[in-house]
Amino acid sequence: MNTRTRTLTAAAVAGLLALTAACSSKAKDDSEGDKQSAGGVKTGQGISGKTINLGVLTDMTGVYATLGKSVTQAQQLYVKQTNAAGGICGYQLKLTVRDHGYDPQKAVAGYTELEPNVLGFTQFIGSPFVAAVEKRVAQDKALVLPQAWSANLLGNPYVRVIGSTYDYETINAVDFLIKEKGLKKGDKLGHVYFEGDYGENALKGSKYIAEKAGLTVVEQKIKPTDNDMTAQVAALKKAGVKGVVISAGPRQAASLVGVAAAAKLAAPIIGNNSAFAPQLLATQAGPALMKNYWVASPSLPIGADTAEAKKLVADYRKAYPKDSLDNGVVAGWTAASAFGDALKKACADKDLTREGVDKALLTLKSFDNGFGTAQDFSDPDAPSSRESVILQPDKTAVGGMKVVREAGEAAEAKDYAPSAG
Template sequence: MTARTRPTRTLTVTAVAALLALTAACSSKAEDGGGDDEKQSAGGIKTGQGVSGSTIDLGVLTDMTGVYATLGKSVTQAQQLYVKQVNADGGICDRQLKLTVRDHGYDPQKAVAGYTELAPKVLGFTQFIGSPFVAAVEKRITDQDKALVLPQAWSSNLLGSPYVRIIGSTYDIETINAIDFLMKKKGLKKGDKLGHVYFEGDYGESALKGSKHMAQEAGLTVVEQKIKPTDNDMTAQVAALKKAGVKGIVISAGPRQAASLVGVAAAAKLNVPVIGNNSAYAPQLLGTQAGPALLANYYVASPSLPIGADTPEAKKLVADYKKAYPKDGLDNGVVAGWTAAGVFGEALKKACEAKDLTREGVDKALLSLSGYDMGFGVDQDFTDPKAPSSHKSVILQPDKTAVGGLKVVQDPGEAAEAKTYTQAP
């Protein structure tokens, strides 16, 4: 993948950035540039912010009450489980891991305030949900705080920073892989119209780049329908897509919007395949009125195998998660959270070996990590900050009988059009 110039942010991100400026102005630590305050600990290990002689403090900025509440809960609990298990085994570098969690409810003010509060106190972030919010603080992360952030966000606009590292394929590449599946397996063909329903802002517009690229390469026409995270009824969008005569639909939004889209399309007899990006599904949807339509005509592109994967690591995670949270269901948020915590943990182990637990030391350690797989079928390579850790996608389908409500219908792979795609503004 070639180097790229960072594109201009959308109005949504600009607004969030303005909030950041106001909040950061109240933080003396932010004004001071967030230096590491390096010191030498016992054993000759260099340490800095977020690291004491007994603990390593990590931050979590999640959504447990907003658009991605289901995802946020699963991601966070999986990371808490990881920390509990690591600490039970003695921790990392003779220190116990500690997570400090803040729920921003997918609200820009809360997200920026949460970052401003935690940034001076933690070594880095194992979670930050919301591409627009991560994008808004990316310059501060890169130029001042230099704390490693592993977001649960896959916008291509986040590429380029050595400190904000995407795990898995970005939304644009994932969308190319998704459309490739529709063309090879679901009857979409050259000359057809493809609907794309997407959130305004970094997430949706990153995915839209992928559909436009694939349309140009494959001879398709994209029919766009931009929506807001607060839009939950897709009746108008379905009507517009049906009138346009689309033969397939991509949705880059949340689970609620995906359920409405598929359910309304079925009622309107718009019988075309719909495929969503990885965050556009939750197994709880199968219990709603949209459940039958989702089972019949909905697919999900994912950066990894699902939680119900037939691997030893997946099976162990399922058993451990059920034991820790017996009242909660399983979904792919568990995989995302577990993988991010594992990647951060691996970077910490390598940094410990190098006797450098500063922010710079942990980031340097991550840059040496390649071919890493937590047991979910896709190797992750973090050696190039200008690229996502993978270009592959797994195509999944809702299934009531599968653990986590998803089964694999296409193994990890990358479309030919994704291999030649250049991530440019």
């Protein structure tokens, strides 16, 4: 929370928060409060008639536009199928989508607009943006399942990270380099990372395992607008690194791997879960990505050999025949399914208020929708999983990724304690 980027982000949205807080408060004052449905189920904000309204704050036009599109369409598919099967508790689900374009002011404005009218959010892309409204989320009690994995989001019972946070994920990634790619005590580990929440949380993980394993971390901080990694590769090659972690976007990862290949930097490169998109395999960097790049993921890929994955692939292709498959589909489907299971449990407990849905989520201790990792939502201070699957780009695989190591947690991760804030 004390990084320069997060400070600037907070400053950028502070004025908007002040201007919009009054509107949000007024919406609450005007609400009817908790109600009792005909079936004896208590309801509140976000439920109108026989509809459960849910919000989506996504990026369809910015840095993570590819991810945002896949996540959103997967969640729309979940809603369509759920409604066709009768809904939940007799209610139909409705998603209201807002594209913030990875702009902090648009993200906060979108939250302010949707919050009074929705039960919760099945998606909110961008750790800095979620952090900017986190105090309001705690007061509003509208459950948020973000597409963001920063440990800074832990500790709020109404913001629940699905899967391992970036620090855990990076520990698992470096463990793969050590056990499978020959990284050893005394070696230098390069780490290219975005300034701000995402990259700096991942850096905590690489520094932690580096200290345990006797490695030296060579840092290369970049901005989301930095797309050419030539200077970073030159610096890493000069330093003599034997392995590299990249905590950035797909474009930066493709540049890093492609430039490294051209510069004959033979060190294996592994990225966090948001540092790849299958569309990259059609670029000049494609061959290098398939040869010398791996990704740590919170789940099996969309092309996994499970009945659930195969059904999702078939259903998604039928619904969106012109769109490619990627792991954003898995992430979106998983979040929507987890929210849906919480709604079902809340219905069984006859409490579909915001507080009731959050209490229901706390009871999901082994949520598993067929993508390789069981999620435990019982502790708001911890991520729902500390495991990672290691994937490798493969243009012949459905979704462009194949599994090279099943879900697992590094031994060093067992003693690691992430800290929020």
